[in-house]
Amino acid sequence: MAGDFYEVLGVPRTASQQEIQRAYRKLARSYHPDVNKDPGAEDRFKEISEAYQVLSDPETRKRYDAFGPDFRQVPPDVDPETWARARAGAGARAGAGARGAPEWEFAGGDFAGGDFEDILGGIFGGRRGGRRWGPVPGxxxxxxxxxxxxxxxxxxxxxxxxxxxxxxxxxxxxxxxxxxxxxxxxxxxxxxxxxxxxxxxxxxxxxPHPRYEVRGRNIHVALPLSPWEAALGATVAVDTPGGEAKVRVPAGTSTGRHLRLRGRGLPNPRGTPGDLLAEAKVMVPPHLTDEERRLFEELSAVSGFDPRSRR
Incomplete structure (x- = not known):
């Protein structure tokens, strides 16, 4: 079982949701198996992901804070205060029995004289009021x-x-x-x-994945394009979970356009698989050679294209 989820993410128990998200993203980038080939990276990534799934959901986090590592086994209708009092009382009674002291009672008389199974009653099955119930399915x-x-x-x-x-x-x-x-x-x-x-x-x-975003059965991925590929059209490679695929980029493609590869999303054992949607992102060279600069300046001089025109 994973350690304390707060320790796994390296955040205090008072951390905000934003702090938990930032910590997760930083760790996920470091330990994702696609970028970290260390033999223990995959297990560490799964541990980080489990901790984030629990702590990123306010309700699940509340149950984890209340019940600790056992939170998944505690039925949803169990009150955290009742659970804490029951566990404390069970421990106290065990200690008192070892010393020969009188049986422990909770303040106010709640659950007085009962054992831990009495306190939780029929939630987990067992006995109540000194009577054995019949067989109770798990x-x-x-x-x-x-x-x-x-x-x-x-x-x-x-x-x-x-x-x-x-x-x-x-x-x-x-x-x-x-x-x-x-x-x-x-x-x-x-x-x-x-x-x-x-x-x-x-x-x-x-x-979460550094490249893919899953929405239902569809998988979304960014598709970087050069200005000439976007302007002139091209056939380019795109990574998919099933391997490399080719996508045709129509001439005149701008950033934000979605190119659909049908059936390349998550498979569907009972029907039509999802699609892969590659979102075009036009990239410009960060540093131009003298020849590239000359050609871009020539294009600028002859082109009448205005990207800010509303027409």
Whole structure:
């Protein structure tokens, strides 16, 4: 399991959302597998991405702050104060029992005389009021799994540590999208008295990428062009998660124009795949040779084009 998410990003627990985002972007640029070939960079990047996914969402961050590393296993209807008091009371009772002291009671008499399972009642199954319930199936659970754009495109095998501490291999199918759920049957909460375990649902999060932006099944990528390629038209190479592709640039293309490569986005096992949209960005040489300057000056003298004209 990853360490404390605040420590992973190198920010204090009081950090603002902007500070968390800045820290993530800086670390992601340093450790993304596409730019850092160190053997441990990919694991570090996944750890950074998981920390950011949790802390960048105010509600998820609130639960993490309240419940700590167990926040994914705590049902959503559990009150943080009740949880904290229950854990404190359970610890106090254990200590008191070791010393032979009287049974601990919470201030105000709440939950007096009960054990930890009594306090949380039927949330996790078990006993209440000294009675054993019948077999209770295990609860379904959720956890997030962060994948790269390349993993979402091609599919992948990942090793995952479950809330129980056991590691399992997970198949990431090609074409998964942000928010999609992957079901691991029988890997959720344990059932009582031989009842079946619940299922674990992995919620897919696609990590930010230095080149690609995923929107649904479509993938957006910047396409740098020289002024002459944009003006005259050209066929140029563009990187895609599936490898290099060729895109035809029509003559007269300006920055911001989207060139669509149909079917080159995320695959769709049940239908039409997404598209890749290359956004033209016209670039000028930062330093001109004498000949380039002469030619640009000649073009300036003969051209009637005015980019600021409203016509």
């Amino acid at each position: 609860a379904d659970q959720e956890a997030e799994i962060t994948v790269t754009v390349e993993d979402a495109y091609r599919g992948a095998r990942r090793s995952l540590t479950l809330p129980t501490g056991r590691r399992v291999d997970v198949s990431i199918p090609a074409g998964v999208t942000e928010g999609q759920r992957i079901r691991l049957a029988g890997q959720g909460g344990h059932g009582s008295e031989g009842a079946p375990a619940g299922d674990l649902y992995l919620i897919v999060r696609i990590a």
